[in-house]
Each structure stands twice: as C-alpha cells, then as structure tokens.
Amino acid sequence: MKLGKxxxxxxxxxxxxxxxxxxxxxIYFITDEIVRFEIPYATDSYESIAVxxxxxxxxxxxxxxxxxxxxxxxxxxxxxxxxxxAIEVTDKKGKVLMTDYTGDRTIRETISVKSMQQLEAEGxxxxxxxxxxxxxxxxxxxxxxxxxxxxxxxxxxxxxREYYFENWNSDIPxxxxxxxxxxxxxxxxxxxxxxxxxxxxxxxxxxxxxxxxGQENSSYFVYGADDxxxxxxxxxxxxxxxxxxxxxxxxxxTPMPQLWTLGYHQCRWGYESAKDIRDVxxxxxxxxxxxESVQYDIDYMDNFKVFTWDENFYEKKGKLMEELSxxxxxxxxxxxPGTKKExxxxxxxxxxxxxxxxxxxxxxxxxxKVWPGDSAxxxxxREDVRKWWAKSHKNLTDMGVMGVWNDMxxxxxxxxxxxxDVVFHIGDRTTDHREVHxxxxxxxxxxxxxxxxxxxxxxxxxITRACYAGTQKYAAVWTGDNQSLWAHLQMLIPQLCSLGMSxxxxxxxxxxxxxxxxxxxxxxxxxxxxxxxxxxxxxxAKGTRNQEPWKFNKETTNIYRKYVELRYKFLPYIYDLFxxxxxxxxxxxxxxxxxxxxxxNTYNLNDEFLVGENILVSPVVMQGATKKMVxxxxxxxxxxxxxxxxxxxxxxxxxxxxxxxxxxIKEGSIIPTYESVQYVGEKPYDKxxxxxxxxxxxxxxxxxxxxxxxxxxxxxxxYEFTKSENGELSTNMLHEGYAKYNSIEVSELK
Ligand code: GLC
Numbered sequence: 001m002k003l004g005k006x007x008x009x010x011x012x013x014x015x016x017x018x019x020x021x022x023x024x025x026x027i028y029f030i031t032d033e034i035v036r037f038e039i040p041y042a043t044d045s046y047e048s049i050a051v052x053x054x055x056x057x058x059x060x061x062x063x064x065x066x067x068x069x070x071x072x073x074x075x076x077x078x079x080x081x082x083x084x085x086a087i088e089v090t091d092k093k094g095k096v097l098m099t100d101y102t103g104d105r106t107i108r109e110t111i112s113v114k115s116m117q118q119l120e121a122e123g124x125x126x127x128x129x130x131x132x133x134x135x136x137x138x139x140x141x142x143x144x145x146x147x148x149x150x151x152x153x154x155x156x157x158x159x160x161r162e163y164y165f166e167n168w169n170s171d172i173p174x175x176x177x178x179x180x181x182x183x184x185x186x187x188x189x190x191x192x193x194x195x196x197x198x199x200x201x202x203x204x205x206x207x208x209x210x211x212x213x214g215q216e217n218s219s220y221f222v223y224g225a226d227d228x229x230x231x232x233x234x235x236x237x238x239x240x241x242x243x244x245x246x247x248x249x250x251x252x253x254t255p256m257p258q259l260w261t262l263g264y265h266q267c268r269w270g271y272e273s274a275k276d277i278r279d280v281x282x283x284x285x286x287x288x289x290x291x292e293s294v295q296y297d298i299d300y301m302d303n304f305k306v307f308t309w310d311e312n313f314y315e316k317k318g319k320l321m322e323e324l325s326x327x328x329x330x331x332x333x334x335x336x337p338g339t340k341k342e343x344x345x346x347x348x349x350x351x352x353x354x355x356x357x358x359x360x361x362x363x364x365x366x367x368x369k370v371w372p373g374d375s376a377x378x379x380x381x382r383e384d385v386r387k388w389w390a391k392s393h394k395n396l397t398d399m400g401v402m403g404v405w406n407d408m409x410x411x412x413x414x415x416x417x418x419x420x421d422v423v424f425h426i427g428d429r430t431t432d433h434r435e436v437h438x439x440x441x442x443x444x445x446x447x448x449x450x451x452x453x454x455x456x457x458x459x460x461x462x463i464t465r466a467c468y469a470g471t472q473k474y475a476a477v478w479t480g481d482n483q484s485l486w487a488h489l490q491m492l493i494p495q496l497c498s499l500g501m502s503x504x505x506x507x508x509x510x511x512x513x514x515x516x517x518x519x520x521x522x523x524x525x526x527x528x529x530x531x532x533x534x535x536x537x538x539x540x541a542k543g544t545r546n547q548e549p550w551k552f553n554k555e556t557t558n559i560y561r562k563y564v565e566l567r568y569k570f571l572p573y574i575y576d577l578f579x580x581x582x583x584x585x586x587x588x589x590x591x592x593x594x595x596x597x598x599x600x601n602t603y604n605l606n607d608e609f610l611v612g613e614n615i616l617v618s619p620v621v622m623q624g625a626t627k628k629m630v631x632x633x634x635x636x637x638x639x640x641x642x643x644x645x646x647x648x649x650x651x652x653x654x655x656x657x658x659x660x661x662x663x664x665i666k667e668g669s670i671i672p673t674y675e676s677v678q679y680v681g682e683k684p685y686d687k688x689x690x691x692x693x694x695x696x697x698x699x700x701x702x703x704x705x706x707x708x709x710x711x712x713x714x715x716x717x718x719y720e721f722t723k724s725e726n727g728e729l730s731t732n733m734l735h736e737g738y739a740k741y742n743s744i745e746v747s748e749l750k
Contacts, residue, residue, distance in 0.1 A: 002084045003039070009070060011063060014056050018070065018081065025085045029059040032075040033237060033246050039085055039230040041136060046229055048204050049426070049439050050251045050470030077236050089199070089234055097199045098192070098234060101139040101220035131164070134210060134224025138203075138232070142221055145195040147603055148213045149240070149593070152187030152469075152502045153479055155180050157606050158494040158591050160190065160213045167209035169410035169438050169466040173515075175483050176491070184410060184466045184480045186438040187502040188223075189251075191243050193597065200235035200243035202250065206438045206468065227434060240501070240594050241586060247503060248585025252473035254505035256582065257534075259706030260330055260680035261403065261461045261476070261506075262574055263292035264564045265537035266548065272299045273313040274320045280548060281324050287550055289561045290568050290678050294324070295405060295537070296333040304372035305340045307347055307395040321400040328679030332403035332461065333396060337378055337411055337444055338370030347392065351376060356385045358433075361421040368413035377411055377418070380443035381426040381436055389444070390451030397452070403461035404448050406475065409441035410466045441466035442474075449474040458708050463535065469503070476506035476535050484513030484544070489526050490621045494606045496533055500587025501594070505578060508535030512547040520552040521623065521658065527563045528661030529619035532611040534574060534588045536567060559659045565676040570615075572672040572688065572701065577612045579702040588612070596633040599649070605631060614669040615640075618654070618662040628656045636667035638693045643750050645694075665749060668697030670721045670729070673747075680706070686742040693749050696725045704738055711738075719744075 004021030011017070016027040028036040034055075038046065061074040070081040077097075080088040086100035111119075148160040156163055156178035163178065167186035176183060188203040190211075203209065203223050210224035223232075235246040266284060271277050277294050284291040302308040309317045321331040339347050339357070351357050352365070357376035360366040367374050379385050396404065411418065424436040445464045452460035464475040471477075479495055482488040492509045499507050511530050512518045518526075518540070527549075530536060540547040549560035577588045586594075590610045592602035608618040608631060616637065618630040632648040639646065639654075640663035646652070654662045665671065671691040677683055688701070704716035718734035729746055 005068060005083055006065075006070060006081070009063070009065065014059055016063065016072070018085070020085065027072070027079070027081070028056070029061055029074065030056045030233065030250070031246075032057075032059050033077075033235060033242075034250060035074070035077070035079065035089075035234045035236075037085070037087060037230070037232055037234065041230065042228050046231060047427075049206065049442060050202075050204055050468060052252065052470070052473075055250055077234075087234075089236075091197065091236075095197055097194065097197050097236075098201070099141045101141045103219075105133070105139065105222065106217055131210060131212060131216065131222075131224075135227055136205065136207075136225040136230050138223045138230055139220045140223075142214050142219060143194060147193045148190050148221070149193065149591070150187070150190035150200075150498060150501045151211065152189075152504075153183050153185040153477070153495055153499050155183065155491065156494065157604065158497060158593070159604050160211075162215050162218075163213055164215045165211045167211070167438060169441065171408070171410050171412040171465075171480070173481060175485060175487070177487065185468075185477065185499075187467075187469045187499075187504075189247055189469055189502050191240050191501060193240060193593070193603075198237060198240055198243060198597070200237070200247055202233040202235065202247060202469065204231050204233065204469065205229065206435055208434070208437075239597060241584065244501060244503070244585050244587075248472075251470040251503055253503070253585050254472045254578065254581055256459055256578055256711070257476070257506055258459050258461060259571065259575060260292045262534060262571055263536070263680050264290055264567065265293045265295055265332065265535075266291055267295040267297065267537055267539040268547065269297040269299075270540070270542040270544075271297065274315040277314075277320060278324070281327070281329050283548065283550060285327060285678060287557055287561065288678070289549065289557070290564050290676060291329070292679055293330045293332045293403065295539075296331065298334055298336070298371055300333060303340065304336075304370075305342070305345055305347065306335050306338075307392050309399065318399040325400060328682055330402040331400055332405055332463075333401050334405045334407050335396075335448070336370060336408040337380070337406075337440070338368075338372065338375035338408060338413070339378060340372035341365075341367055341374040341376055348376065350388065351378065354384070354388065356382075356388055359423040361419075361423065366418070366422045368418060369415045370408060370413060377422075378444070379424050380440060380447060381424055381431075383427065386443060386447035386450070389447040390454065393448065393451035393455055397455040402456070402458070403463070404452060405463040406441065406444055406448055407465050409444050409464060410437070411440050439468045442468040442471045445471055445475040472503045472505065477504055478507065478535055478537065478539075479509045481514045481541070482510055484516035484518040484522060486522065486621065486623045488513055489522065489529060490607065492526075492529055492533070493609055493619075493621070494591075496589050497587075497591040497609055500589050501591070503585060505581045505587045506534045508533040508537055510537065510539040512538050512540060514539055514541050515544060517545045518547050520556040523547065523549060523552060524556055524559045524658050525620055527560050529617075529621060531563045531567050531661065532570070532574065532589060532609075532615070532617060534578075555658070562659065563661070568676040569673045570611075570671070571680075572674055572685075572703075573612065573615075575706070576672065576700075576702050580612070592616075592631075592633055599633050601631055601649075601651075602633060614666045614671055616664040616666070618664070620656045620661065626655070626657050628654050628662050630654045630662050630664075632664060636695070637664040638667070638749050639663075640665055640749065645750075665691070665693050667693055668695035668723070669693045670697050670699035670723055672699075672701045688741045688744045690721060690729070690744065690746045691749060692723060692727075692729070692746055694727070695723075697723045700734065703741070
C-alpha cells in the first residue's frame with residue numbers, strides 16, 4: 001500500500017513521526033551512524049529480538065520540510081524523506097548512498113500460461129525472476145557497480161548480486177547449491193559496496209523474508225516479507241569493517257569462547273555406543289591427532305528423549321565422560337527441541353503440567369514427529385519456558401557435559417512443516433508460527449546459553465544449526481548437513497566469510513562433508529581449507545563412509561595430523577581475534593574484500609580468505625589439482641612453508657601437492673603461537689612463540705585463563721609487541737592481571 005504525500009511530522013528526542021495521507025511512518029536515530037526506518041503496518045510497538053536493550057545514543061540532527069519532502073541533516077548522513085516513505089541517504093559530501101526505487105516492479109521475463117503448463121507437466125519450476133508481490137515490500141535502486149555481501153549462511157558466492165534468497169529457516173536434506181534459496185539461518189543483514197561508498201541494511205522482521213539482488217531487474221533490489229512492519233536499520237560507515245562494527249553494536253558480538261572450544265572436534269552420527277566413542281577417542285590419541293571432544297549425537301539418549309541417557313549402549317551415566325576427561329576429552333552432547341510425547345517422561349510431564357509447549361490453533365497440544373516420534377515443541381519465546389529449559393541442563397552438567405549442540409531447531413519436523421497458525425508466544429504476547437519460526441532457535445539458544453552459564457560458571461559452548469540475527473551472542477554455528485562434495489568444500493569459503501560479515505565469528509562446516517561419500521583427497525583438502533575455521537569439527541552421517549582420517553590411509557592420517565597440529569600452533573592468534581571481535585565485531589575468517597576494498601581483484605574472490613589481517617589462506621578446492629592460482633593483495637607477503645618473499649597485487653601459480661595448503665604471512669607480522677599439544681589443558685601454556693616476518697610491526701596479544709569470566713574483573717594480560725625495521729622486538733604490558741608466560745621466544749620466517 002502506498003502512503004501518498006507527507007501531511008505532517010513531529011519529533012521528540014531521537015524519534016521522528018511522519019503522517020502521510022494514507023498512514024504513518026517513523027524514523028529513529030539510534031546513533032549518528034544508525035537510523036531505523038519503519039512503516040508500522042502490523043504493530044506500533046515493535047520489539048526487536050535481535051537488538052537487546054536500548055541502543056540509542058544522543059544524536060544531533062535537524063529537520064526541515066519543503067513542499068513535499070522532509071530533509072534531515074544528521075552528523076554523518078543527510079536523509080531525504082519523500083512521498084510513499086521513499087528514502088534517500090547521502091553522505092555529508094552529498095554522495096547518494098542509498099535511494100529507494102520509486103518505479104513499479106517490472107519482471108525481466110514473463111512466461112506464457114502455455115509455457116508454464118508445459119513446465120509444470122514435467123515438474124519444473126519457472127526459475128528466477130518471477131516472484132510475487134509481498135505484503136511488506138521495499139525496493140532500492142542498484143547502481144551498475146554495486147556489490148552485495150552478507151546475509152548469513154546463504155548458498156553460492158560472496159557477492160550476492162543477481163541472486164535471489166529467502167529467509168525461512170530450512171532443513172534441506174539435498175545438496176546445498178545456489179539453486180537453494182534458504183538454509184538454516186535467517187540473517188536479514190547485508191552490506192552494499194558501491195564504487196565509492198558503502199552502507200549496511202538490516203531488515204529486522206522475523207516473518208518469511210525475500211531478497212532479490214537485481215535478478216528480477218538490474219535497476220533495483222527487492223526486499224519482501226510476508227507480514228510484520230517494514231522495519232530496517234540503515235548503517236553508515238566509511239568501510240565495510242565500520243558497517244560490521246555498527247551492525248554488531250546493534251545486534252551484539254560473539255563473546256569470548258573457552259580456549260578448548262577452538263581446538264579440534266571429532267563427531268559422527270553413528271557412534272552408537274560407549275565403545276564406539278571410546279575407540280575413536282583413544283585412536284585419536286594413538287595417532288597423535290590433537291582432539292578436544294568426541295561429540296555425542298542423538299544415539300546417546302534413551303529413545304531420543306532429550307536430557308536422558310541410554311545406559312544400555314552408553315554405560316552408566318557419567319562413567320564414560322569421567323574416564324575420557326582424564327585424557328583431555330570434553331563432553332559435548334546434542335539436544336533437539338522436539339520433546340517426546342510420552343506420559344511419565346519428566347520433560348514431557350513438566351512441559352504439559354506447566355503449559356510450556358506450543359498449541360495447535362484449536363488449543364490442543366501441537367504434535368509433530370521428530371527423532372523420538374510424536375513430539376511436542378517448547379514455546380521458547382516465553383521467559384518461563386526458557387528458564388525451565390535452562391535448568392533442565394542440570395541433567396547434563398551433572399554427568400560432566402561441557403558443551404551443548406542444539407540441532408533441528410528450525411524447527412525441523414518429519415510430518416510436514418509446522419502450520420503457520422501453531423500458537424507460540426514472544427514474551428507474554430500470543431502469536432503464531434509464522435512470526436516465531438525464524439527466531440525459534442534464537443530463543444532456544446538463549447535458554448541453553450543461560451543454563452550452561454549458570455550451571456558451570458564457564459563461557460558456554462552452544463552450537464546451533466538454526467538462528468536469527470543476533471544469535472551470535474549466544475551460540476556458535478555450523479552450516480548443517482553439507483555433503484562430501486567438492487562443490488561444498490568450495491562453498492565453505494564464501495559461506496563462512498558471509499556469515500562472518502553477518503556478525504557470526506565462531507563457525508564452521510562439517511569437515512569431510514556430512515552426507516555422501518568422502519575420499520582421502522577430499523578429506524585432506526577439507527582439513528586444510530577448514531584449518532582456520534573457528535569451529536573445527538569433522539562430522540558425518542549414519543550410513544556414510546567412516547570419516548576419521550585413519551579410516552583412509554597413512555598418508556591421509558599424516559596430512560590430517562599436520563593440519564590439526566598447525567591449528568593448535570595458531571590457537572593464541574585465533575583467540576586474539578576473538579578478543580578483537582569484542583571491540584570491532586570483525587570475524588576471524590574474512591574475505592579479502594573486507595581489508596582491500598579498493599582492489600577489484602578481491603570483489604569476487606571465492607577461494608581465498610584472510611585470518612585476521614596477517615594470514616592469507618588460499619586452499620586447493622578443486623579435485624585433482626596440485627597447483628593453485630593465488631592472488632596476493634597489496635604489500636609484501638611471505639610463503640609460510642618456504643619463507644619465499646612475494647610482492648602483492650598479483651596472481652601467481654603455487655605448487656600445492658596434496659600435503660600443501662598455500663598460506664601466506666604479511667610483512668611486519670608478529671603472530672603469537674603455541675607448541676602443539678594433544679588437547680588444551682594437557683600442559684600449561686607457559687611459552688609463547690612469536691612468529692614474525694621481516695619489517696616493522698606492532699601487535700597486541702591477549703591472555704587469560706581461557707575458561708570463565710574472571711577476565712571481566714581484570715584477570716588478563718595484554719602484551720603490546722613492537723618490532724623495529726631491523727628486527728628488534730620490545731614488549732610493553734598494556735594490562736597485567738594474570739600469570740604471565742615463563743618465556744617469550746621469537747621465530748622469524750624468512
Ligand atoms: C541432523 C544434524 C546432524 C546430526 C543428525 C542426527 O541432520 O544436522 O548434524 O548428526 O541430525 O542428530
């Protein structure tokens with residue numbers, strides 16, 4: 001519905017209210033850089049789930065009304081508000097950054113009824129370009145050079161231009177290719193990079209959402225949603241990094257993880273007994289492959305009843321966990337939301353008694369099938385339900401569980417999707433599945449996080465499959481059920497980098513692929529490409545080929561060990577990046593475009609990434625390839641393996657036989673490393689080794705106990721290392737509050 005002309009406006013504090021001929025609209029200055037635009041179609045009292053608390057700061061802006069328009073002049077941006085709530089944002093120099101497209105939608109290709117019938121007859125869909133009008137719709141103009149980044153876990157490539165996506169958390173048991181518009185996560189945030197400018201947009205609306213970045217028509221992009229308000233935050237900044245900082249200021253940042261969670265994890269849906277878990281754990285140690293956890297998939301439960309334990313196959317509760325903890329294994333277990341409908345099962349009984357489960361539209365308990373068969377679905381949007389769920393984790397922590405892996409929380413269901421009218425709540429407000437679907441996992445993760453924090457006093461490891469914008473405050477993510485396909489190994493890079501630009505720092509893919517059949521070459525290349533993915537886990541499905549490296553051959557085991565050890569070496573660097581993320585929101589794995597925005601060669605670089613700013617990884621992701629075309633951006637770089645000095649802004653061919661993953665270190669780097677161990681905690685980390693490259697540099701290193709929240713009370717160290725052109729290194733303590741290293745050594749790469 002078009003709003004027509006502006007008839008009146010008023011403002012109070014940071015809020016501007018506009019009356020239009022046929023409705024109203026609001027503008028909120030959150031900060032000088034972040035402005036929220038709203039047409040309250042559905043509600044006047046929108047409460048964000050992604051944005052917690054009041055983020056608004058005092059802002060200065062002036063408003064002027066001309067005949068048909070309103071001009072707002074802020075500290076960082078100028079905004080023109082026009083007919084139909086069309087918005088134009090310019091920077092202070094007058095450059096137009098974002099502007100609404102005010103024409104009608106014109107579909108690029110139309111299909112005749114006859115052709116449509118033919119397509120349907122053979123079961124085809126009409127691909128691309130034909131999507132309906134949405135109840136909530138927003139069109140913005142696209143310039144010729146605009147590029148689009150972000151949007152969470154979407155398939156395909158870094159740059160989303162000319163692709164179409166949906167936000168509807170989906171468990172798709174097929175190969176995830178760019179033809180699949182929605183996966184498990186809904187993060188309606190993206191960055192538009194222009195020829196000389198950049199902006200971010202966060203469409204905070206939890207209903208089924210749609211994004212068309214110029215596929216329908218190259219002149220505009222379309223955002224749509226099935227219901228709710230038009231509600232978006234414009235985020236201003238001079239660089240993509242500043243946009244990410246603004247977005248994570250709003251929606252929160254990935255908190256400091258425990259150090260061990262950044263180590264290696266082994267998993268398989270198919271370890272069906274204590275014996276299986278024990279065998280894998282001890283074989284890890286025998287093969288000297290560092291490992292933190294052999295994770296417990298659904299089979300550990302009694303009939304898939306959450307918060308139970310199957311003593312028939314997994315021995316007496318707590319016994320196995322205790323035994324393996326003596327050799328450094330930390331127990332991580334899977335939990336699903338679907339709660340088995342069975343009288344006498346405590347979770348079901350408690351849920352029914354207290355009315356904690358979602359209801360069908362007729363008021364009866366809503367039941368669908370998941371692993372345990374008929375199951376009820378906790379109404380996680382309610383605080384009392386979250387508290388109950390959080391407390392239930394005591395059943396796990398009493399056994400020794402240290403990490404929780406939340407799965408199937410789209411929510412997935414086996415007897416068709418949950419109908420739109422299933423009754424849920426957000427706080428005390430009654431609503432339905434259509435609004436809650438995309439935030440169901442978010443609420444579940446909040447519960448798990450607070451339960452584990454309360455029960456253990458440690459920084460919780462919560463791993464989630466589904467999520468919404470802002471879930472990064474509570475959970476790590478993995479990309480769900482990928483497959484042992486080269487295409488999925490290739491997608492790892494853009495997918496993790498896109499999630500990273502969408503606020504998620506702790507993330508990974510199933511190494512080796514979850515479904516399908518892995519082979520030795522694919523596994524070797526996968527462990528290499530994943531070696532810096534913050535969540536570092538090999539996982540495979542039941543019925544697939546075993547994916548532990550020794551199940552292939554000796555060469556695979558050796559290559560695998562080499563990379564897991566490499567990971568342990570760089571643990572303190574990765575940990576530092578999490579520390580940096582508290583301030584900046586920047587991810588650990590970064591696409592090159594994030595730091596080399598002026599270099600066109602980086603705009604569509606899908607097969608390389610940076611780790612922080614100092615390490616560049618260019619993995620081999622093509623079957624059979626033993627050479628890799630590497631692009632190095634501006635500056636001088638050093639080959640990690642050979643020490644060879646290379647000049648950037650050029651492509652070259654690197655020899656990369658099966659055991660070699662091309663890695664480069666930037667000039668002037670000071671990178672903290674540790675000696676590899678079998679698991680975090682095996683020995684005290686009392687020696688720091690600084691890997692340096694020639695050239696002057698400065699680096700700040702963070703150290704704490706890697707476990708709990710004592711750092712919040714000052715129990716940490718901050719070392720500032722400075723290196724002069726001639727290689728002299730000096731250390732300055734910026735903060736001292738924790739036991740310092742016994743020794744700091746320097747190892748120069750040259
Ligand atoms: C889902 C998860 C997968 C898990 C399986 C069994 O498919 O994505 O990781 O192993 O369920 O729990």
